[in-house]
Structure formats: C-alpha cells, structure tokens
Amino acid sequence: MSSNNSQSKEKYLLEMIGITKEFPGVKALDGVQLKIRPGSVHALMGENGAGKSTLMKCLFGIYKKDGGKILLEGREVNFHSSREALDNGVSMVHQELNQVQTTRVMDNIWLGRFPKKGFFIDEDKMYNDTLKIFKELDIPIDPREKIQNLTVSESQMVEIAKAVSYDSKIIVMDEPTSSLTEKEVNHLFKIIRALKARGAGIIYISHKMAEIKEIADEVTIMRDGRWIATEFIENITTDEIINLMVGRDLTNRFPPKTNEPGEVILEVKNLTATYQPSIKDISFELRKGEILGIAGLVGAKRTELVEAIFGIRRIESGSIYLHGKKINNKNPREAIKNKFALVTEERRATGIFPVLSVRFNAFISNIDKYIKSNKLLDEKKIIDDTNWVINSMRVKTPSHKTLISSLSGGNQQKVIIGRWLLTEPEILLLDEPTRGIDVGAKYEIYQLMIDLANKGKGIIMVSSEMAELLGVTDRILVMSNGRVAGIVNTKETTQEEILKLSAKFL
Amino acid sequence: MFNAISKKIKSLSKKDILTWMMDNAIFFVLLGLLIVIISVSPDFISVRNFKNILAQASTRVIFALGVGGIIVAKGTDLSLGRQVGFAAVISASLLQAPDYAYKMYPNLPQLPLILPILLVMFVTGLFSFINGFIVAKLKVDPFIATLGMMIIVYGVNSIYFDRPPYGAQPIGGLDPKFAKFAQGYLNFGGLKIPYLIIYATIVTIIIWILWNKTKFGKNIFAIGGNQEAAVVSGVDVVKYLLMVYTLAGLLYGFGGCLEAARIGSATNNTGNMYELDAIAACIVGGLSFSGGVGSVGGIVTGVLIFQVIAYGLSFIGINPYMQFIIKGLIIISAVAIDSRKYIKKK
Amino acid sequence: MFNAISKKIKSLSKKDILTWMMDNAIFFVLLGLLIVIISVSPDFISVRNFKNILAQASTRVIFALGVGGIIVAKGTDLSLGRQVGFAAVISASLLQAPDYAYKMYPNLPQLPLILPILLVMFVTGLFSFINGFIVAKLKVDPFIATLGMMIIVYGVNSIYFDRPPYGAQPIGGLDPKFAKFAQGYLNFGGLKIPYLIIYATIVTIIIWILWNKTKFGKNIFAIGGNQEAAVVSGVDVVKYLLMVYTLAGLLYGFGGCLEAARIGSATNNTGNMYELDAIAACIVGGLSFSGGVGSVGGIVTGVLIFQVIAYGLSFIGINPYMQFIIKGLIIISAVAIDSRKYIKKK
Amino acid sequence: ACGSKTGTGNEGANKAELPKIGVTIYKFDDNFMSFVRRAIENEAKGKAELILNDSQNNQATQNEQVDMMISKGVKALAINLVDPQAAPTIISKAKQENIPIIFFNKEPSEEAMKSYDKAWYVGTTSSQSGVIQGQLIAKAWKAHPEWDKNGDGKMQYVMLKGEPGHPDAEARTKYSIETIVAEGIEVEQLELQTGMWDTVKGKELMDAWLSKHGDNIEFVIANNDAMALGALQSLQANGYFEGDKFMPVVGVDAIPDALEQIKKGLMVGTVLNDAKNQGKATLELALNVANGKDPLEGTEWKLDDKKAVRVPYVAITKDNIEVAEEAYK
C-alpha cells in the first residue's frame, strides 16, 4: 500500500491510449484515451452507448481491442482473458450481474481462485475468508446462501465485495450503484475511500451526477465512442459534464411539471399478497394525470407491490378499482387488457428477449394491435411503431433488426419503456425505470412521463433515487417492510421525512 | 427498379458480402456438399436425382417443421418418431385394399382417405397436446415429458399392432388410392412432380406464414427467447405451448400417414428414431436449444443437408460403414462453419 | 451430541419436514415404487433381487455419472452408447480365451487385463476429448458435436467389428479372467457382493469427491450455471470442458469393458441407445439441461428408478407392451412430482 | 436406362462392361446377414458391379435406396426387405423401369410375387426355423427325462422373444412351441418377454426369472443365439453348469460363440441358417436376370411354385457341429 507513496502524482497507474473497437455496423470506440492515477477515483461518463462498458471490456480481456495501447504501471499489457487481467491486478464489477445463480455466495466470490488444501477445496477457509471480507465491508449476507435467493441489491453488494477482495491495483466499477439504495451507496463509498487510501485506482462508471461529484477525483467524458475531455472534478461543474456528454445544453435535470392530477382512476384497497413476507394491507389512490412515486428501503416490497397490481403475484385479499369498477388482474394478460403496463426492475431476467431483434422487443406486448382482419400481422405498422420507439426514445441502434443484446444497457432499457408506451396504457407502472439511463435520456423519460400524465394517464414510479422522486412525482408513497408508512405530497416533503417513514415498520 | 438493385449491389462492401455469407453459411455448406458430390460423380446431375432427394426429404421436412416450432419455444420432442409410427400403423390398418387377404379389419369397408387421416391427426394432436400440458402445466422438462410419451405411444401402438388374427405382422396391402396419395405425381407437361414434394411445399409455406406473420409465431419466439419476459409481456405461455406442441402432433400425424403410404406398409417400428434426425436437422439449420432463434428456411436446409448426405454418399458408392464416418464429419463441420458467426468478435 | 440432534429434530416444524421431503421427492418416488412392487408381489423382497438390481445398475451408474458431469456443465453426450459399444468390442476382441476357436486374433497371446482396459480407456478418453474440443473450441452445439461423434464411433467400430474371417459376429469366448472381472464377487461371510457393485461404488465415491470437494467440480458447476460469469472470474472454461468430457470418456471406456465382461460378448450394437437411458436417469435424478445443478446422489437414484422399473415390472410379470406404457407414466410422474419444488411461489 | 456417361478411364471402361446390380441389406451388421453379404460379394467378383446398401433396419431408407439405384441405372435389384409387406412398393418402382428383382431372405407375399413376372425369391421359410427349433427341443426333451425336474410331465419353459413384429421373432415364437406340442409334449409357459435380439436383455431377463422361479424353469428357448448366450451368462452366474446343475438352452443362428457353447455342452443346440448358399443363389439369379437370361440358367437351383429358391435350415447339436463350422470356412 505504501509502495505508491514514492511515485509522483503524474505517474499513471493505467493508461489507455487511442483505443479503437468496431462491431458489425458500429464503431464503438474511436481513439479513446483514459489515464488513471494511483489512489484516485476516476469517473467515466457518457451517454448510453457512448462506449464506456466496451472500453472496460477491452481492458479486462473480454473484448479484443482493434487498436491502441494499454499501459499498466508503464508496462504495455494486452490481456487476452479475464484471468490475465485479474492476475495482473485489474478487477471489475460488471454492469450486468455476472453470477452463478445456482451456487452459493462464497462459491461465487472464490470462483476462479478457490483456496485448496492439498487436492481438495478448503471449504472452511472459503467460508471464513468470505465472512472476514463481509465483516470488513459490513455486508450482512450469509456466505452459504444461494445467489438466487438474494435480492438484486444484495447480489450487487456481493459482486462489489468480490471485486474488492482481489486486492487489485485497478478496480473497474461499471454502474455499481444502479440497484443500490441511498444507504448502500454510502456504504459503497466508504469502501471506495478505503481502496483509494490503499493506493488503488478506481474507474467509476455511473449516470448519477451527485455520486460523481461526491466520490470522483477526476472525470473522463466520452461521446459516440470518442474521448471528449478529462478534468479534475473540482474544475468542472455538473452542468458542464452534462453538456459535454450530450453535446448540447441541458441546464435543467427535470422538465417543468405541467401535469395536473384529476379525478381518481385507480384505487387499491387493503391489498395483501398470498405468499408472505410480502405486501400487507396496502391502500392508496392514483389520480388521472398523476405521477405517484414509491419510495422505500431495499426489502420494502415495492417491487412486490407493482407485481401484485400487474397480476404477477397472487393476492390473498384486498381489491383494485379502476374507474371505480372492481377489476381482477389475474395475470399480466388481464392487466394489459385493463390497460396497465409494467416496466420491470430486472431487465435481463424479465425484460428483454436477448436473442431477438430490437423490433421484436419493441412490439411484442402490443401484438394484438397489429393483427389485420386476415389474422396476419401488419408488418408495416410494426416497423413504423418500432421506428417511433427508436426515435422518440432516442435508442442508439444500427437498425431495428439489430439484436437487442448488442445494445448498451441503457438503450435496452429505452426499448423496454418504448415497448410499453406502444400499448398506450392508462396505468403505467415503472419499477426503477431510469436505472442505468444517462442524464439526457432520463430527462427524456421524465418528459415522456409528464406528457403521458398530461394525456390523463396515471403513473406509478418505484425509485431508489430520491432526487428523481422529488423531481418528477406529485405524491410519494413510502413503504416500509411491506406496508404503507405514509403518503406525502412531493412539494411539501423532504428527504428526511421520507427516510424516517421508510424505517417506520422495521 | 433495376437501377436500385445495381446501386444496392455496388454499395455492398467486401465485408458486407462476407458477413452475409457468414450469416447464411449453412446454405453454402449445402452448395459445397453438392459440388463435391457432383465432382466425384458427374452423373449425379440429373432431374431424377434431385427429384428423388426432394421427395425423400418431404416427410422429413414436415416432421422437422413440427419439432422445430417446439425447439424455438425452448422445448424438444422425443416422441416424434413413435408418433409417426403410430400414425403409420393406424392409417395403414384402416386403409387396406378391400380385396387384400390379410386385412386387420376384414369387414371394414373402403374408407375415404380423409377420414382415417383426420382421425390419426386428431389422436397424434392429442398425444402432443398432452406433451404440451405436461411441459407447460406440470413443469416437467420437455426431454422427460416427451421421452415418457415416446415410450407410452410405442406401447400403445404395439398393443394395437400385435393383435389377432395375424399378430405382429407388418400391415401391408394398402388401398391403391392411399398408396397413390403419397407415391403419385402431378404431370406438368412431361415434368412429373411427386405429390410428396407438393405436400411438403404447402406445409412449409403454411408454417412459414405461421412463424413469420402471425401472433402465434411471434409468441413462440417470445416464449423461447425469454419465458419470464413473455409472461410479463402478456403472452399466454401455457396456451401457446399447448398450441405449438399440438401443431407438431398434427404434422406428425399427417406425415406419418404419408410415411405409411410411401413405404407401402407399416409396423410398430416405423418412424423409430426419426426424432433424432429431425432434431439434428433443426439444429444444423440454425435452431438452438436455448430457444428463440431459427427459421423455416434453415430447417428446410438442414433436412436437405441430411438428405443430400444420405443420398449422395450412397450414390457415389461409398461403403456403408464409411458413410457413417463421413456423415458424422460433415455434420460437425457444417455446424462448426455455421457457428463461426456466433463467435463474438472479441 | 445426541441432545443436539434431538433438539434439532424437535425444532423442525411440519413445514420444514415438508420442504425437506419436497427437496428429496425423487428418493420418495423410488421408495414408493418399491412399496408398490412389493405389495403386488411380496416375494420381490429378497436379497437376491436387490443384488440383481444393484448389479444391473452398476455399469449404468458409471455411464450416467460420466454424462452427468457433462450435463452439469450444460452439455450433453449422445456418443455415450456408441463409445460403450466401441470399448466393449475392442476389449472383448483383445481378451478372448487362448483356446477359443473363433478368436479375432488367433495368434494374440493372453494379455494382462489391465492393458486392453487402459488402451480402451485411452481411446474413449480421446474420443470424448475431441467432443470437448469441438464443443469448447469450435463452439458447436454439444447435441450436434456428440451426435456426429456417435455416428463416427459407430462407423469406426463397425469397420473394426465386421471383418474376416468371422464377419459381424458377436465377439465371445472371453478370457475367464476377464469374465470374472465383472461377474465375480467378494465373499463377506456368506454375503456375496458382486464386483460390479463394488466398482460402481468406488466410481460413485470418486465422482462425489470430484464434484463436491475439488476445484474441478466447482468449476464445472460454475460453467454450467453461468459460463460468462465463469469466464470473467478467470476460469479456464475450455480446459474444464475438455476435462469433463474426457472424464466421461474414461468412464465410458471402463464401463464398456465391464459391459463386455458382464455380458460375456460384444457386438457393434452393444451399448446402443444407452445414452438415452443415462441422460434420462440424470434428468429424473434432478439434473437440468440448463446446467449448474445436480448431485451424484440424484443421479444414482435416477438410475435405480429406471432399473427398479425395468426389473420390477418384468418380475411381477406385466405384459411387455404394458410395461412400456407403465414405464412412461412412472417417469413422467416422478419428474412431475419432483419438479413441484421448482414452482415459484409468487 | 440412361447411364451412358460413365466409363472414361481404362478401369472405368472395364467396369462399365460389368452389369450393375443394386443390393440392399436390411441391416448391414446383422450377424447372419453379414455372411450372406459376404457370400454375395465373393460371388460377384469379376462378374458384376455391386452397389451395396445398408437399409439400417428402416423400410423408408430402403425405398429411397431403391430410387437411388434405379437412378444410377442398375440392371437388376437384389433386395433384402426390411419389412416383407413393403414388397409391392418396391415392385412398382422396379416395374416402371422394367428392372428385374431378386428378393432374398425376407419373403414377399404370394400376391406380390405374382404381380411382377420379373420378381423371384431366394431364402428359407421363416416358420421353418421355428419348426426345426421345436423338433430339436422335443428330441432333446424326450432323450432327457431328468430335465423334467418337478416330474409333472410338463415342460416349464421361458421364452426370450426377438423384436416384436419381426417376422422371424413372431414365427419362431409361434412355431417352436406348436411343434413341441405337436410332438406330444405338454408345455407350460412361465415367462415370455422380449429381449430384442439382445444379449444384455437376455441376461437381465434371465436374472429376474431365476430369482422368481428358480429351479422351476426347465427349458430356456430363445429366438436367437445372442439372447440365448445372455441367458447362459446369467445361468452360469447363478451356479448352473457346475456339478449336475443343468439347464437346457437353445437358440437360432448358429453363430460361432454358440457353437463353442454347444461343444462345451452348455447349450443344447441351435438352428443354422445357411448364409453361404443364400448369398450364392441370390447373386447367381441376379446376375442371370441382369444379363437378360433365365434366372436359373447355369445354376444348380430349382424354383418352387412360388418362384422361390429355398435354402434349408439345419438343426445343429453337438453331433453335427461340423456342418455349422463349415459355414465359417
């Protein structure tokens, strides 16, 4: 840890120079540079599809770069596999969770470097070392738990712990906080500061501006696969960063709220899920043209609430009224018929069809609208609608035939949101809709939400980002431990009040 | 129009063409295969040989399209072959020539073709519906569900087949109308086109439309591509799984009748192991057991590759045991070449 | 100690027990099966029957454990049966009794057992290594890669087998040492334990240790569970896939020799379709084609279920055709019961 | 018909002079058929160009091979049907091109044979193997009164049947018992299961039967030698053939391993299917018709009223084992 002390601030731990990378139809990286100093946090910023993840994958040996040079502590390196990268002191938290769901937490942590006792795996050491790491990082997870039993945020913390445990010189974190709550983010920052003190260089990718300001020392901005700027964080304002990212002025983070809530369209009364622990006795109302936020800590069962409304979870008791009429969303199909839409939280698991095209992913929920009188599908209308999704959501894709899995994470999310907008829902349920979305696109999504509200739709948005809850909603329902802790008016509330409510039933 | 095309062609870079060839590698494998066979044995080029190959591929295409839909929906179907055998036995037993001495039902009057065929399709449709039910509702792995069905159908068929008065005898003496139904041909000014090819073409077109132009097709791709996402998107997974299995059963039934008619007889072993060929043809043709991908054209190409190998190797007179070795090598190479396109450019 | 256990037991709620039963449903299926058979035919309870069943299951367990590892790593292996046949033919041909009149190699001296067995294991290991290579390096779907290999091995074996002077004749007249190697037994104070059971037990223990206690095991579970995750965690996926395929090949080779020795002869059709049984036993025993799950105990249970069905149904004298139907129903029900545990409570 | 493109090189020219004969074998590696095939090949040397096909026990495959061979311009077909009932389809294919057919080993129905004047048959009578096996059993049973272990005067037997639906399996199962009964022996069937021609299945079924019936079994009848050998393995493992513990076992085919067991006195007998002569006759007839001659011209064979050349089955016991051994020379 002290070996870096003698080195001057000008010595770089990692230099990536002139990196290029092309995919069929996309020039993902075009002469990008990135230089990381020891003991610093370097933010890598850019819109969705700017090439951030691709750059990191080139570093980590997942992709082979087409051109350019990578220097690690002055020595040229060119990793052909992740194994090599790890062995040379580079570790990474991946944007898409990469875990073996069917095995235990500790198996995942030590995968690729199991401790051995002779010929056998040293299970005790695995367990104890995992426990030690978790204690150090203050992560309350049983190392013997199966990954598939963890919540998304717990999995994310396991990933972070794993990356940290390599004791690497360079730690890449590709949107590590996208599924963490405020509290966990603070926790992560504590970890990062400790790493920094150890002399490590951290490459930090995030779309959350506030985080950047708080944790980064330097920032590199990319746009369309090109390097745009590198600055010390104190020399640049958030607005400047945003302008460099999006290539145009974007002074306000939230569009003006023009929507006016009208009469009640949705009434949820005493909703309790069948399989507990889950939601209990939830009641609230949603108005026409209203954006209702749902806040809460991890485990507050916000996801369960929207799933229950959408017919994915079985309901034990309680009822839902749409326009005063009792409805029964037995399954998503019924829900869609009743003009509900749900953008789910876990894009990879329940959102995208990875092996299928952008077009397929865009129109599938709306398929009934394309059936012509002869029972065949209206190809032209499908393409028109897909193009509408691509244009209005500004999806960065070579064409509507491109496989969705080759889009950047944020762009995939935009396609999913577009998918549901096509169904022209009356009630739009959004579970962490802006996760992994860049500022520019977020603004567009907020604008869309407000436009929809203006058209008289009711919108429910689950979010862990306090700023956006406060920025776009009309009211916020705060959940705690499966129950409603309170419903507040956005204009009249504060972050403190929400946090206090979140802890009400713990 | 012509200008547009030539412009389009000019605008294609070398790389585009390469990519396009890669994307369609399996067609080129088929082409390459034909070229090799022809260069070894030039008299392979004859209308007759090609007609033979197409006619022989006909029932196989029908079966492969059936199981292909199931594979797209991330399933599989081992019961295919036994269902084909069942269809063959039942249809043959109900469609024996009135004057044939060893009729299974001596007193059965001559039936119109359509009746037994529809009956058989109904039953195989039902078998497959049950497959679908076990998979979709009881959540049994399709491999096991259809393995079980395969054994059950074989048992049922054997009990039906092995009965007095004649015991387990191949059922022959088919009604000439029935034989002609598969062995006949249309005469287009001298060019005789076997009915089989026509049936296969019609089935192919129908399946192509179903897969590409209807809600049914899109939904099975959705189910195969990501079942959980399909549920959330409002796809009635159970219903469409039932549909895709049932459709397959109908095709097995129809194809099984054709099989009896083209062979001229049926036993309880007719169709044995056809599932392996059909599934292999699908995978060679670009379908994936992970579901959600595949095309009708690919399946047809896959079947043709198998047929050209079988026919071509015999035609050029290769020792039957050597044929196995060569066939194995070709299948592996074909898929290895084809899967170049999936190897992520790193 | 005792206290702790009784406390533990007391602390178990009804729900825990139910969950536990659910998680181990497949064992209860086996138990239930035995109970039914015994109640139909009480004389089924005999040491002899159980010994027969275990001995008959022995080679099958060895094969299933081989392909089981591959399935855990999200692969499959259709070449199993043909490799077994290959091993049986080669070992039988090299281990015929010196005075047997129809020796394949009339001048071959009597070899020590170990030599041909190692030779055979080397070759099947190589076949399977090639399978692994085609899958891991050429990225060919395991179904196709091993289907190709299955056909190739059959061709090679047939050419070896069907030769002058005796043509395609079962290779019999085995060296008594060789026969005894599989048919002999250890005498434990009157209780005769067949060697076969002992071999199977040893192989099971070794595989259990490999799967549960070594890096190799963890890595194949990781590769099967999420290959990408394994790659980015620095697991050498190619190496471990090669290892798991090769290990399977070694087991096929060893089991194939046992198969020849226990049958007393071998043909190129020995082992035909064993893959289907082995794979089915694995899936019934809880493995999944999606990879990453499964246990050695489950596989052994799966094999036993199949063996008990086959033996038991014959034993109680059920009509052979009916046996197919019942077998199919049992397999499906077993898995349907077992898969209750995966149904998500949402 | 249209095969005039061949024959460029010297060798090709020579070959082109030999008539092409298309041969299908229902299953190449069937132990019996592999000898027939070899006899055909030997007989054809220098006389005909053979196109050999393995129908892999699938009639559809065989039909396709016939299409292919016709397309290749063969002068005659020698067909070992997979499924005897499929003969009319094959005949109609050949008839259209006026190509003569010699069916062998599996016999088409009389009607089918009548429907084409250029069709002949070489083989045995399926039922004959059963009859001969039955006679062999009856003779042995009568010679060994001690085999009736329970002394009830009845033969308690178990039957290992071949593949259900296979004409040989059906005929042997039926006629062996009918013949025994006709010889005045009372029988009781303890078990009948299919061993699918397979040694492993034969052994495992025998394991179960011994466990169930023990010494109540008095005779093991198998549809073929492979299954009989499997049963023998099981019996040996259960202590038979040591001391005076004996069990009579019979099969069909006379494969070398079975002969060996007969010599050792472990198997009572089997039935020889004369491969050499079946193969020889098949080719001789095919060659004649390919050359446009009368099928029997220059041969020692005779046709019966069904246009068939019949090569007889032979019962094989320890006493005449050389007859069978001769077949492998």
Ligand SMILES: Nc1ncnc2c1ncn2[C@@H]1O[C@H](COP(=O)(O)OP(=O)(O)OP(=O)(O)O)[C@@H](O)[C@H]1O
């Ligand atoms: N495997 C791939 N095949 C084809 N194109 C790809 C592939 N991976 C990435 N791309 C393309 O490269 C570009 C950069 O993607 P990348 O994932 O690096 O963006 P990003 O900056 O990380 O975006 P986000 O903030 O949304 O994660 C995108 O246009 C994407 O579509």
Ligand SMILES: Nc1ncnc2c1ncn2[C@@H]1O[C@H](COP(=O)(O)OP(=O)(O)OP(=O)(O)O)[C@@H](O)[C@H]1O
């Ligand atoms: N014990 C568990 N086993 C399996 N999955 C779980 C478990 N607990 C939670 N999950 C899953 O994790 C996700 C989030 O969990 P949870 O409901 O506890 O928090 P939430 O407040 O709804 O989450 P978020 O704020 O991330 O939307 C849900 O999809 C839920 O199904």
Ligand SMILES: OC[C@H]1O[C@@H](O)[C@H](O)[C@@H](O)[C@H]1O
């Ligand atoms: O069909 C296969 C069978 O054919 C029979 O003729 C023969 O006797 C059996 O041993 C078996 O080979």
Ligand SMILES: [Mg+2]
């Ligand atoms: Mg990214």
Ligand SMILES: [Mg+2]
């Ligand atoms: Mg008696």
